[in-house]
Amino acid sequence: xxxxxxxxxxxxxxAGPAGIAAACCAAQAGVRVGIVDNNARPGGQIWRGETQDxxxxxxxxxxxxxxxxxxEILAPMEVFAQPEAGRLTATSSDGVCELGYKKxxxxxxxxxxxxxxxxxxxxxxxxxxxxxxVVKSGMDIAGKKVxxxxxxxxxxxxxxxLRAHGADxxxxxxxxxxxxxxxxxxxLASRGRxxxxxxxxxxxxxxxxxxxxxxxxxxxxxGKVESVTLRTVHKTWREPCDYLACGFHLVPNTELASLLGCxxxxxxxxxxxxxQSSVSGIYCAGEPTGIGGLELSIAEGQIAGFxxxxxxxxxxxxxxxQKSQRRFSMALERAFMLRDELRPLASAETIVCRxxxxxxxxxxxxxxxxxxxLQTRCGMGPCQGRICGPAVEFLFGWKAExxxxxxxxxxxxxxxxxxxxx
Amino acid sequence: MRAGAYDVVIxxxxxxxxxxxxxxxxxxxxxxxxxxxxxxxxxxxxxxxHLVVMDDSKAQFALTRYSxxxxxxxxxxxxxxxxxxxxxxxxxxxxxxxxxxxxQKKEFYETRGVPAEMLDAKALRMAEPNLREGLAGGLRVPxxxxxxxxCAARFFIERAQSRGAELYLPRxxxxxxxxxxxxxDGTVIAAHRVVNAAGTWSPMLTPGIEVKKRKGHLxxxxxxxxxxxxxxxxxxxxxxxxxxTTESVAFNVQPRRTGQMLIGSSRQFDMEGKGxxxxxxxxxxxxxxxxxxxxxxxxxIRSWTGFRAATPDKLPLIGPWPGHENLFLAxxxxxxxxxxSLGTAKLLVDQLLRRTSEIPIAPYLPSRVPESxxx
Ligand SMILES: Cc1cc2nc3c(=O)[nH]c(=O)nc-3n(C[C@@H](O)[C@H](O)[C@H](O)COP(=O)(O)OP(=O)(O)OC[C@H]3O[C@@H](n4cnc5c(N)ncnc54)[C@H](O)[C@@H]3O)c2cc1C
Ligand SMILES: Cc1cc2nc3c(=O)[nH]c(=O)nc-3n(C[C@H](O)[C@H](O)[C@H](O)COP(=O)(O)OP(=O)(O)OC[C@H]3O[C@@H](n4cnc5c(N)ncnc54)[C@H](O)[C@@H]3O)c2cc1C
Numbered sequence: 116x117x118x119x120x121x122x123x124x125x126x127x128x129x130a131g132p133a134g135i136a137a138a139c140c141a142a143q144a145g146v147r148v149g150i151v152d153n154n155a156r157p158g159g160q161i162w163r164g165e166t167q168d169x170x171x172x173x174x175x176x177x178x179x180x181x182x183x184x185x186x187e188i189l190a191p192m193e194v195f196a197q198p199e200a201g202r203l204t205a206t207s208s209d210g211v212c213e214l215g216y217k218k219x220x221x222x223x224x225x226x227x228x229x230x231x232x233x234x235x236x237x238x239x240x241x242x243x244x245x246x247x248x249v250v251k252s253g254m255d256i257a258g259k260k261v262x263x264x265x266x267x268x269x270x271x272x273x274x275x276x277l278r279a280h281g282a283d284x285x286x287x288x289x290x291x292x293x294x295x296x297x298x299x300x301x302x303l304a305s306r307g308r309x310x311x312x313x314x315x316x317x318x319x320x321x322x323x324x325x326x327x328x329x330x331x332x333x334x335x336x337x338g339k340v341e342s343v344t345l346r347t348v349h350k351t352w353r354e355p356c357d358y359l360a361c362g363f364h365l366v367p368n369t370e371l372a373s374l375l376g377c378x379x380x381x382x383x384x385x386x387x388x389x390x391q392s393s394v395s396g397i398y399c400a401g402e403p404t405g406i407g408g409l410e411l412s413i414a415e416g417q418i419a420g421f422x423x424x425x426x427x428x429x430x431x432x433x434x435x436x437q438k439s440q441r442r443f444s445m446a447l448e449r450a451f452m453l454r455d456e457l458r459p460l461a462s463a464e465t466i467v468c469r470x471x472x473x474x475x476x477x478x479x480x481x482x483x484x485x486x487x488x489l490q491t492r493c494g495m496g497p498c499q500g501r502i503c504g505p506a507v508e509f510l511f512g513w514k515a516e517x518x519x520x521x522x523x524x525x526x527x528x529x530x531x532x533x534x535x536x537x
Numbered sequence: 538m539r540a541g542a543y544d545v546v547i548x549x550x551x552x553x554x555x556x557x558x559x560x561x562x563x564x565x566x567x568x569x570x571x572x573x574x575x576x577x578x579x580x581x582x583x584x585x586x587h588l589v590v591m592d593d594s595k596a597q598f599a600l601t602r603y604s605x606x607x608x609x610x611x612x613x614x615x616x617x618x619x620x621x622x623x624x625x626x627x628x629x630x631x632x633x634x635x636x637x638x639x640x641q642k643k644e645f646y647e648t649r650g651v652p653a654e655m656l657d658a659k660a661l662r663m664a665e666p667n668l669r670e671g672l673a674g675g676l677r678v679p680x681x682x683x684x685x686x687x688c689a690a691r692f693f694i695e696r697a698q699s700r701g702a703e704l705y706l707p708r709x710x711x712x713x714x715x716x717x718x719x720x721x722d723g724t725v726i727a728a729h730r731v732v733n734a735a736g737t738w739s740p741m742l743t744p745g746i747e748v749k750k751r752k753g754h755l756x757x758x759x760x761x762x763x764x765x766x767x768x769x770x771x772x773x774x775x776x777x778x779x780x781x782t783t784e785s786v787a788f789n790v791q792p793r794r795t796g797q798m799l800i801g802s803s804r805q806f807d808m809e810g811k812g813x814x815x816x817x818x819x820x821x822x823x824x825x826x827x828x829x830x831x832x833x834x835x836x837x838i839r840s841w842t843g844f845r846a847a848t849p850d851k852l853p854l855i856g857p858w859p860g861h862e863n864l865f866l867a868x869x870x871x872x873x874x875x876x877x878s879l880g881t882a883k884l885l886v887d888q889l890l891r892r893t894s895e896i897p898i899a900p901y902l903p904s905r906v907p908e909s910x911x912x
């Protein structure tokens with residue numbers, strides 16, 4: 116195993132929109148910048164697979180900016196521990212890389228929230244983002260019957276994408292009621308760009324049944340999903356499908372931030388207006404500070420990048436955008452709040468923790484996340500509660516806590532390589 | 538609450554308090570258990586769960602042997618989630634000098650009725666093919682086992698409850714008085730006897746007892762069923778366990794029923810924080826890889842730390858606390874409290890009921906004058 120060591124004035128973790136913007140701005144300020152991502156190429160969730168020649172204008176712009184900046188791209192590389200302040204360790208294809216930093220910007224993004232319901236562990240029941248990713252990487256979805264269920268703008272985006280690849284998208288079941296979506300729509304109306312994005316989506320989704328106030332209660336099938344039971348407050352019915360793609364909005368990836376001791380509030384990393392966390396010198400931008408979408412992520416990334424590089428005045432230029440996008444983020448949160456009817460979906464036999472096969476019935480008897488962990492092993496598997504944690508939080512109100520190294524599974528020898536400099 | 542409502546109040550629902558509660562309730566005593574956090578959330582949830590006979594001293598040997606036999610009697614009653622695995626221990630000897638120590642160890646065990654089997658270099662590799670070549674041999678102790686301690690503690694509490702014990706949780710004991718205990722909400726729970734089974738927290742309730750925190754690190758892997766078949770411990774482990782000042786690491790690897798492996802162990806004094814120490818982790822994992830080179834490529838999913846309640850002579854404190862008529866201790870179990878919980882509970886009940894125990898109690902009494910600590 117090779118161990119290498121690099122040092123930067125500003126190190127950015129995560130190369131999605133927030134991280135790319137942060138790295139570009141910091142580099143522009145003339146300091147030594149590194150940007151790490153566990154994917155082979157920058158882009159993050161939304162720009163995965165895009166290139167500098169992409170017809171997605173934002174993506175092309177920012178990827179070009181990054182490429183022509185002095186920021187060094189370190190990928191694929193996964194940060195898994197911080198042996199001492201100012202130094203992270205990451206796994207790369209040829210060993211462990213130590214990444215020294217003076218200032219750190221965490222842009223670790225979000226993941227989908229899954230909720231357990233009978234049948235959710237059947238083959239071909241997938242995450243909405245997950246299904247999109249496998250289709251992006253070449254899986255043939257043409258002619259397949261797909262139902263999307265859950266909550267949040269992501270469902271629409273994925274629906275449009277799958278459709279463009281020939282999928283027979285039957286229904287998009289959004290759990291939020293029309294009343295909240297309409298209010299959200301009015302909030303959008305005040306910003307031209309969002310509304311035009313929404314209209315474009317609408318066009319690409321024409322003739323797909325979009326149902327608000329509708330949610331999945333079960334998936335059925337023999338060996339794989341064959342049908343889905345959907346419900347509204349008025350009725351319950353069954354629809355056939357080949358794939359069920361689910362996603363109940365997003366949850367922030369805050370494991371690294373917690374490991375570094377950054378304070379969380381309401382599940383998100385707390386920052387000041389310069390995006391600095393409670394730990395001096397550690398900044399955070401994008402979804403971990405609040406689910407707010409592309410524009411907010413970019414605005415926060417720019418602020419963090421300039422601020423971390425010492426150019427606070429330039430950072431301030433983006434405060435207006437940051438504020439207005441935060442309002443949007445709050446409207447988003449209100450609109451897609453999960454309804455109570457989603458809580459009692461799981462039956463005693465429904466698996467909640469897939470790593471350790473822990474069923475709902477056993478969890479129900481516990482008093483806290485830690486008691487559940489200790490008594491049932493819920494959240495103790497390789498994913499360390501990344502999947503079941505947010506579900507359990509919604510179902511029982513228990514907060515998952517305590518990030519410990521490694522934040523991703525790594526070889527024992529890599530973990531052993533995380534010693535302090537002697 | 539009426540004065541004297543309980544015969545015994547037990548502070549702490551770690552595995553020691555839980556075992557004491559069950560033993561007391563089984564004798565028909567009216568028992569209350571008070572736990573500040575959750576069942577098994579202290580050292581019990583952080584430890585390895587190796588049920589092991591140890592020969593650091595004659596008294597330690599007597600208590601671990603006695604306790605292990607109590608575990609063996611209980612096996613058929615243990616629920617599945619206690620994950621009892623009778624995997625046995627292999628004490629691994631690196632060189633001929635250590636093989637000589639293995640011979641003495643075998644004799645010590647066997648003359649005291651604990652079966653143990655010498656393994657030469659070849660037999661060791663047959664038994665554990667993933668150990669490195671060139672090791673001298675080892676001692677297999679087939680009666681040792683592994684459990685998942687938090688569920689064992691819960692099981693003991695359930696048994697106690699089925700015999701009438703009451704659990705107060707989460708409630709913090711803020712003081713022990715002649716009448717019973719006082720809780721943080723001001724309630725007084727009256728009892729004839731109080732048992733301090735608060736592990737590393739016990740000195741906070743009973744100033745003057747010599748219990749210090751001794752930090753340990755552990756790492757858990759993903760599932761690799763059969764990679765090791767026994768709990769593997771280097772013969773030098775006792776040296777590590779022994780040192781009272783320095784920080785030390787030893788090779789100590791445990792197969793779990795899930796197919797995972799738990800990798801230990803480390804010991805550090807004077808550490809308060811729960812944080813994982815990168816240098817200790819490196820030394821501990823490095824030591825494991827010296828014996829078990831293949832472990833390097835296995836995937837680690839989590840590391841954590843826990844605190845052992847250490848006494849100067851490395852023996853627990855079991856029995857009445859001198860000068861306090863109603864106060865009994867069941868604490869100070871260092872790295873063996875999972876194993877010795879059952880023996881401790883028996884000895885404690887014998888003290889409460891003024892009975893003679895099956896093994897001599899003197900070495901564990903809080904009133905003992907410690908033998909000069911041998912180097
Ligand atoms: C045999 C065995 C096998 C295990 N296997 C696995 C496994 O496969 N996977 C795995 O992930 N883990 C496993 N564990 C580890 C595990 O249970 C915990 O990780 C361990 O108990 C301690 O971890 P922690 O220090 O991270 O604390 P956690 O239990 O994760 O968290 C403790 C948290 O509670 C807080 N806390 C505690 N007391 C108080 C208080 N009084 N007031 C306020 N806050 C408090 C602490 O601050 C801390 O944040 C295993 C444990 C054992 C014993
Ligand atoms: C890394 C490590 C590895 C280990 N490996 C092994 C092993 O392989 N085999 C083995 O036999 N032993 C092992 N041990 C030792 C074993 O874990 C402990 O000896 C044992 O768990 C002690 O149990 P306990 O009940 O005394 O303490 P704890 O489990 O700590 O329980 C004490 C309880 O008291 C409660 N409490 C504290 N103060 C108050 C209060 N004021 N009011 C109410 N409640 C209170 C706490 O919340 C806690 O639940 C290991 C320990 C460590 C740290």
